[in-house]
Amino acid sequence: MIELSHVSKRFGDETAVDDISLRVAKGKFCALVGTSGCGKSTTLRMINRLIEHSEGDIILDGQAIDAYDPVKLRRRIGYVIQHTGLFPHWNVARNIGLVPRLLKWSATDVQSRVAELMHLLGLPVDEFGHKYPHQLSGGQAQRVGVARALAADPDILLMDEPFGALDPITREKLQDELAKLQARLHKTVVFVTHDMDEALKLADHLVVMREGQIVQQGSPLALLQSPADPFVESLLGGLERGLKQAALTRVKDHMTSMGPTLPSQSRIPGTFSLRQALSMMLRDHSDRLTVVDQHDVPVGELSLRRIIKEAQLDNGNPRE
Amino acid sequence: METRVSNSLSVAQSHKKAPPWLWPLLWGALLMISVVTMSAAEPLFRWIEPEARQVIYDRAGFVTLLGRHLFVVGIAALVTIIVGVAAGIAVTRSWGSDFLPLVAQLASLGQTFPPVAVLALAVPVLGFGTLPIIVALMLYGLLPIVRNTLAGLQGVEGDLKAAAHAMGMKPGQILRQVELPLAAPVILAGIRTSVTINIATAALGATVGASNLGDPIISGIVNGNMAYVVQGALTIALLALTIDSLFEVLQRQLRARSSDA
Numbered sequence: 055m056i057e058l059s060h061v062s063k064r065f066g067d068e069t070a071v072d073d074i075s076l077r078v079a080k081g082k083f084c085a086l087v088g089t090s091g092c093g094k095s096t097t098l099r100m101i102n103r104l105i106e107h108s109e110g111d112i113i114l115d116g117q118a119i120d121a122y123d124p125v126k127l128r129r130r131i132g133y134v135i136q137h138t139g140l141f142p143h144w145n146v147a148r149n150i151g152l153v154p155r156l157l158k159w160s161a162t163d164v165q166s167r168v169a170e171l172m173h174l175l176g177l178p179v180d181e182f183g184h185k186y187p188h189q190l191s192g193g194q195a196q197r198v199g200v201a202r203a204l205a206a207d208p209d210i211l212l213m214d215e216p217f218g219a220l221d222p223i224t225r226e227k228l229q230d231e232l233a234k235l236q237a238r239l240h241k242t243v244v245f246v247t248h249d250m251d252e253a254l255k256l257a258d259h260l261v262v263m264r265e266g267q268i269v270q271q272g273s274p275l276a277l278l279q280s281p282a283d284p285f286v287e288s289l290l291g292g293l294e295r296g297l298k299q300a301a302l303t304r305v306k307d308h309m310t311s312m313g314p315t316l317p318s319q320s321r322i323p324g325t326f327s328l329r330q331a332l333s334m335m336l337r338d339h340s341d342r343l344t345v346v347d348q349h350d351v352p353v354g355e356l357s358l359r360r361i362i363k364e365a366q367l368d369n370g371n372p373r374e
Numbered sequence: 375m376e377t378r379v380s381n382s383l384s385v386a387q388s389h390k391k392a393p394p395w396l397w398p399l400l401w402g403a404l405l406m407i408s409v410v411t412m413s414a415a416e417p418l419f420r421w422i423e424p425e426a427r428q429v430i431y432d433r434a435g436f437v438t439l440l441g442r443h444l445f446v447v448g449i450a451a452l453v454t455i456i457v458g459v460a461a462g463i464a465v466t467r468s469w470g471s472d473f474l475p476l477v478a479q480l481a482s483l484g485q486t487f488p489p490v491a492v493l494a495l496a497v498p499v500l501g502f503g504t505l506p507i508i509v510a511l512m513l514y515g516l517l518p519i520v521r522n523t524l525a526g527l528q529g530v531e532g533d534l535k536a537a538a539h540a541m542g543m544k545p546g547q548i549l550r551q552v553e554l555p556l557a558a559p560v561i562l563a564g565i566r567t568s569v570t571i572n573i574a575t576a577a578l579g580a581t582v583g584a585s586n587l588g589d590p591i592i593s594g595i596v597n598g599n600m601a602y603v604v605q606g607a608l609t610i611a612l613l614a615l616t617i618d619s620l621f622e623v624l625q626r627q628l629r630a631r632s633s634d635a
Binding site: 141 | 533534538539542543
C-alpha cells in the first residue's frame with residue numbers, strides 16, 4: 055500500500071507539488087492525470103526517492119520512505135519510463151536481469167526469471183534474448199522495459215508515461231496487455247499519463263492534478279458522472295463524456311431478459327461496452343440489439359431507451 | 375617474422391574480408407624488418423647521400439633506439455591515460471563539476487604550448503635526458519584524452535543514467551557498468567590520437583639528450599646527412615602506423631561488441 059499525506063515538493067521558490075494526499079490500496083491501479091507541468095511525474099518520483107519530498111509523509115507498507123535506504127527502496131519498486139531507458143550496450147536478456155543481478159541472485163535464478171518474464175510479455179527468448187535495444191520496435195522495447203521493471207517481482211510498479219512515445223495502435227495493444235497482466239499479477243501501480251482515455255481504461259483510482267494540487271480523485275465512473283469543475287470536465291472530454299462513461303460500462307449490466315426477437319436484429323457479446331453497443335445501433339439503424347454469451351447464444355436484449363433511462367438514474371445517484 | 379607475414383597474407387586471400395589483425399601485423403613486421411636489417415640497405419642510402427663518409431647511423435642500434443622510443447612514449451601514455459581519464463571522470467561527477475571548466479582549460483592550454491617550449495622550460499628544472507621529454511609528452515598528450523573522456527561521458531544520455539539510478543544502481547555501478555562502457559569508443563579514440571601524436575613528438579627528445587628514434591634525425595640535420603634523417607623518419611613512421619592500426623583493431627572490436635546481435 056502507498057499512502058501520501060500532505061506531501062509537498064518545493065524547488066527553490068517554486069512549488070511543484072502542493073499538499074497532496076492520496077492512498078493506493080494494495081493491488082490497485084492508480085492513474086495520475088493532468089496537463090504537463092502539473093506535478094504528476096514529480097509525485098511519482100518522490101515515491102522511489104528519485105526526488106526527495108519537502109513536506110508531509112510518504113508511507114510504504116506502513117513505513118515512512120525516509121526510513122528505507124534509497125538504493126534498496128528502488129530495487130524493490132519497479133520503474134518504467136517513456137523512452138524505455140534500456141541500456142544500448144546490453145542485450146535484452148541482460149537488460150531484464152539487471153535488478154535481480156543487483157540483488158545478487160544466482161546466475162541460474164536470473165536466467166530462469168528472465169525467461170519467465172519474456173514468456174509473460176510475449177517475447178520468445180530464442181528470438182529476442184540476444185537482440186540489442188536498437189534492433190527492437192518501439193512496442194517491443196517497451197515490453198522489455200516492463201519486463202525489466204517486473205524482474206525482481208516488486209509489489210509496487212511506477213510507470214511514467216510508458217506508452218506516450220508509441221503509435222496509437224501499438225499503444226492500445228500494450229494498454230490491453232498491461233490490463234491483462236495487472237489482472238494476473240495484482241501489483242500496486244502508480245501510472246502517470248496525460249492521456250485521459252488511457253487512464254480511464256486502466257485505472258481503478260483516478261487522480262486529476264493541476265498546478266501541483268489534486269483537483270479531484272475517485273473511481274473513473276465517479277469522475278465521469280460528476281466532475282468537480284470545468285477543468286476536470288474538459289479533461290474528461292467535455293461533450294464526449296457520455297460516450298467515455300459508456301465505454302466503461304458493460305452491455306451485460308444493462309440488458310433485459312429476452313423479448314420477442316426480430317430475426318434481423320444485430321448481436322453483441324455481453325462483455326462489450328455500451329459505447330460499442332451504441333455505435334452498433336447507429337451503424338445498423340436499430341434501437342435494439344440481441345446480447346449473446348461467448349458461445350453466440352442469445353441471453354438478453356439491449357434497448358436504446360433503457361440505456362438512456364438508466365444513464366439518467368446513474369447521474370442522479372452516482373455509484374462508487 | 376617473415377612466416378607471420380606470409381601467414382596473414384594467405385589468410386587475407388582465403389577470406390574476402392581482411393582479418394582484423396592484418397594491418398598491425400603487416401606494419402609491425404615491416405618495422406621489425408627495417409630496424410633489424412637497416413645496415414643491409416646501405417646501397418639504397420648511399421644513393422641518397424653519395425658524398426657522405428658514412429650512410430648508416432650507427433651510434434646506437436636501431437633496435438635499441440626503438441626500445442627507448444617505445445619506453446618514453448609508453449610511460450607518458452600510461453600516466454596521461456590514468457590522469458586524463460581520472461580527471462574526466464572526476465569533473466563529470468556531481469561533486470567535481472565545479473572543476474569542469476578549469477580542467478578543460480588546463481588540458482587545452484597543454485596542447486597550445488609547443489613541446490619544444492616545454493622542453494626548454496623543463497631542462498633547467500629536470501636536467502638533460504629522458505625525464506623532460508616524458509613531461510613534455512604528458513602535457514601534450516593530456517588534452518585529447520581529457521577532451522574525449524569528457525565528450526564520451528557527457529554523451530551518455532541523461533535518461534539512461536536516470537533509469538540506472540531508478541533501478542537501484544549505485545553511482546559506482548552506474549559509472550562502471552553504464553557510463554564507461556558507453557563512452558569507451560570515444561575515450562579510446564582520444565587515447566589513439568594522443569599516443570600517435572606523441573610517437574612523432576618524442577623524437578624531439580633527441581635535442582635534450584634523450585636517446586631515441588629522434589637521434590638519427592637530429593644528427594642527420596646537424597651533419598647535413600639526409601640518409602640519417604630518412605632512417606629515423608622511416609622507423610618512426612612505421613612505428614606510428616603499427617600502433618595506430620593496433621588502435622584501429624581495438625576500436626573495431628569495441629564497436630562490434632555493442633552492435634552485433
